[in-house]
Amino acid sequence: MSTNILTQNDIRHVDYKDIDLLKQFINPHGRIISRTRTRLTARQQRAVEAAIKRARLMGLLPYIQK
Amino acid sequence: MVDVEAETVNEEAAVIESGARIYEIGYLITPTVKEDGLEKAVGAIRSEIEKLGGNFIAEGAPSLTKLAYSITAREEGKKIEIDRAHFGWLKFEVQNSAVDIIEKLLKQDANILRSIIFQTVREDTRAKMKAPTLREVRRTDTIKSMPRRAVEAADQVPVSEEDLEKALKDITTE
Numbered sequence: 001m002s003t004n005i006l007t008q009n010d011i012r013h014v015d016y017k018d019i020d021l022l023k024q025f026i027n028p029h030g031r032i033i034s035r036t037r038t039r040l041t042a043r044q045q046r047a048v049e050a051a052i053k054r055a056r057l058m059g060l061l062p063y064i065q066k
Numbered sequence: 067m068v069d070v071e072a073e074t075v076n077e078e079a080a081v082i083e084s085g086a087r088i089y090e091i092g093y094l095i096t097p098t099v100k101e102d103g104l105e106k107a108v109g110a111i112r113s114e115i116e117k118l119g120g121n122f123i124a125e126g127a128p129s130l131t132k133l134a135y136s137i138t139a140r141e142e143g144k145k146i147e148i149d150r151a152h153f154g155w156l157k158f159e160v161q162n163s164a165v166d167i168i169e170k171l172l173k174q175d176a177n178i179l180r181s182i183i184f185q186t187v188r189e190d191t192r193a194k195m196k197a198p199t200l201r202e203v204r205r206t207d208t209i210k211s212m213p214r215r216a217v218e219a220a221d222q223v224p225v226s227e228e229d230l231e232k233a234l235k236d237i238t239t240e
Binding site: 005009011013014015016017018021054056057058059060061062063 | 092094126131133134135137151153155180182184187189191192193194195
């Protein structure tokens with residue numbers, strides 16, 4: 001059975017303020033990691049993507065990282 | 067389980083009927099604003115929401131945060147780069163018709179650098195997960211032989227030079 005960080009920790013809602021959690025889903029360049037690597041469900045991946053984009057807008061996460 | 071589901075369905079029905087929904091706003095206040103100014107700025111937002119019939123659910127007080135990238139802002143006609151700001155948030159219940167008004171008010175506020183408003187859920191959405199830490203690595207640079215050497219030195223009996231010469235002579239004659 002495939003597991004992911006959200007299922008393992010029983011996280012039902014992804015908050016854009018949880019920067020440490022969201023950092024698990026971006027690569028060193030700041031790009032969102034694909035679902036094949038995150039092993040999230042489609043619903044979870046959408047929630048993570050929305051949270052990352054909100055965090056980026058608020059300057060909590062970078063759009064790009066050199 | 068069935069009761070919980072029925073309750074949520076009832077709650078949703080009530081929400082649809084009343085038109086009230088849960089929203090969260092996040093805001094960045096410019097770093098030039100001092101502590102008194104922060105309270106005033108947040109108080110202004112809160113009073114506007116209260117005027118529109120909002121009920122507060124949760125709040126995060128603004129705290130100075132280092133931004134992931136610098137934001138360009140205009141101050142007295144000059145462009146300035148801002149790399150840190152006071153980040154705070156508010157969760158509240160309000161009629162969906164009031165959201166546009168709140169959004170406009172936030173944009174008009176000169177102290178607010180950037181803001182976001184979106185629909186969310188009543189329960190706490192913050193993850194209760196402990197931030198993953200680096201795997202503990204066994205240190206190899208520590209010197210463990212030091213005390214052992216000291217013990218060995220203590221066990222040794224001091225040998226006089228005469229005894230040493232004698233022993234050497236015995237070895238050479240053999």
